[in-house]
Amino acid sequence: MGEELVSQLENEVVFTIPIDFPVVGPIAIHESVVVTWGIMAVIMIAVLLMTRNLKIVPGKAQSLLEILVNFVYKFFEGNTGPAGRRYVPYLSTVLLLMGVSNMIGLVGFGIKPPTKDINVTAAYALLSIILIEAATFRGNGGLKGFLKSFAKPIPVMLPINIMEVVIRPLSLCMRLFGNVLGAFVVMKLIEHVCGLIIPMVFSMYFDVFDGAIQAYVFVFLTSLFVGEGLEEENHKLRHSTAAAQ
Amino acid sequence: MLEFDFWTILFSIINILVLFLFLKKFLFGRVNAIMEERARLVENDINKAKEDSQQAEMLLKEYQTSMSGAKEEARKLIMEAQKNANAQSVAITQQAQEEASRIIESTRQELALERERSIASAQNQIVSLAMDAAEKVIGKKIDDEANRAIMDDFLNEEE
Numbered sequence: 001m002g003e004e005l006v007s008q009l010e011n012e013v014v015f016t017i018p019i020d021f022p023v024v025g026p027i028a029i030h031e032s033v034v035v036t037w038g039i040m041a042v043i044m045i046a047v048l049l050m051t052r053n054l055k056i057v058p059g060k061a062q063s064l065l066e067i068l069v070n071f072v073y074k075f076f077e078g079n080t081g082p083a084g085r086r087y088v089p090y091l092s093t094v095l096l097l098m099g100v101s102n103m104i105g106l107v108g109f110g111i112k113p114p115t116k117d118i119n120v121t122a123a124y125a126l127l128s129i130i131l132i133e134a135a136t137f138r139g140n141g142g143l144k145g146f147l148k149s150f151a152k153p154i155p156v157m158l159p160i161n162i163m164e165v166v167i168r169p170l171s172l173c174m175r176l177f178g179n180v181l182g183a184f185v186v187m188k189l190i191e192h193v194c195g196l197i198i199p200m201v202f203s204m205y206f207d208v209f210d211g212a213i214q215a216y217v218f219v220f221l222t223s224l225f226v227g228e229g230l231e232e233e234n235h236k237l238r239h240s241t242a243a244a245q
Numbered sequence: 246m247l248e249f250d251f252w253t254i255l256f257s258i259i260n261i262l263v264l265f266l267f268l269k270k271f272l273f274g275r276v277n278a279i280m281e282e283r284a285r286l287v288e289n290d291i292n293k294a295k296e297d298s299q300q301a302e303m304l305l306k307e308y309q310t311s312m313s314g315a316k317e318e319a320r321k322l323i324m325e326a327q328k329n330a331n332a333q334s335v336a337i338t339q340q341a342q343e344e345a346s347r348i349i350e351s352t353r354q355e356l357a358l359e360r361e362r363s364i365a366s367a368q369n370q371i372v373s374l375a376m377d378a379a380e381k382v383i384g385k386k387i388d389d390e391a392n393r394a395i396m397d398d399f400l401n402e403e404e
Contacts, residue, residue, distance in 0.1 A: 011253075027252050028250075028252065029252075029256070030250065030252075030253045032253060032257070033253055033256040033257060033260065036257065036260045037260065040260060040263070040264050040267075043264065043268075044264070044267055044271075047267070047268060047271050047272045048271060050272075051271055051272060051275040051276065054275055054276065054278075054279040055279070056279065056282060056283050056286060058279075062279075065276060066276060066279075066280060069272070069273065069276045069277075088273075089265065089268060089269040089272075089273045090265050090269075092268070092273075093261065093264050093265040093268050093269075094261065094265075096268070097260075097261060097264055114257075117253065118249070119249060119250050119253035119254045119257060120253065120254075120257045122249070122254050122257075123253075123254045123255075123257030123258045123260075123261060124257070124261065126254070126258065127258060127261055127262075
């Protein structure tokens with residue numbers, strides 16, 4: 001059993017690009033990347049089908065789509081403030097891709113969630129911290145404001161704020177990885193111990209609920225950090241709209 | 246299990262960015278575009294309706310002023326016509342009166358003339374008669390000229 005579990009945890013190399021690149025050698029493409037491609041293809045086709053023929057007077061499907069789009073805008077703007085509207089498409093992309101990735105184990109056929117690969121979660125976390133710092137840079141109006149933001153709210157916080165640049169992506173990466181991996185391991189153990197029906201109940205929790213929660217937590221925290229960086233811009237925006245009214 | 250693989254990280258980042266760009270263009274781009282277009286259309290409609298109602302109000306005001314102007318005009322015309330008619334009737338009456346008095350006057354003159362004439366002719370005859378009578382009485386022809394003058398004097402005294 002132990003060996004089988006370990007083999008399940010293994011992130012297999014699906015294929016290797018058979019070109020001997022200079023310095024790096026042949027590039028191995030892992031399972032997690034290939035599964036992500038599949039997920040992306042499905043999402044892309046679905047989106048193309050849904051947005052194929054948008055009309056001024058919307059049908060039922062289009063109304064639902066518009067409600068969803070408005071909902072994600074509202075949800076993320078609640079965390080980032082009005083200035084964060086420009087980051088909503090990225091945050092929604094992460095939410096969608098990560099959510100589907102977390103739950104892809106439900107499909108079966110031995111497909112493993114890509115997010116149980118720490119390299120994938122590291123990629124998400126890297127992009128998140130880049131987004132957070134870029135938003136902080138822009139929200140504080142340039143380099144001077146960006147550097148000053150490290151000494152906020154009081155200068156004593158400076159070392160902690162600098163450490164946060166590393167801690168934030170690390171915690172995001174590890175939380176996601178640990179949760180998905182943990183759920184995956186527990187599910188495999190349950191499947192190993194008791195047949196077919198009982199694992200379905202647990203799968204509802206470990207795959208669906210936990211998968212959704214983890215994707216939600218990831219984008220929620222990212223948008224919250226982005227909102228923190230945009231505080232000044234949001235303040236200005238609110239001030240100007242209040243003055244305009 | 247916990248080994249870091251540069252290529253997997255890189256490919257994952259590329260995957261996320263590709264999907265992000267795709268969704269930005271085809272999901273958010275399209276949906277936002279259609280919603281903005283709808284908002285613009287509604288705004289245009291509202292603006293158009295506002296403009297139309299403003300124009301209608303303006304037309305109504307214009308119509309009202311022209312109507313009241315026309316009424317005033319009509320009133321003026323009627324008044325003028327009345328005045329004209331009055332003046333004309335006065336003139337006609339006056340003319341008729343003048344004519345009538347003229348006719349009366351001329352008739353009166355004519356009558357007076359006629360009377361004088363008839364009196365004169367009557368006098369003449371009376372004189373002739375008187376002379377004839379006197380001739381018969383005296384039996385002789387009376388000197389015409391002198392006697393006639395005497396008779397005339399007599400008749401004139403009688404008057």
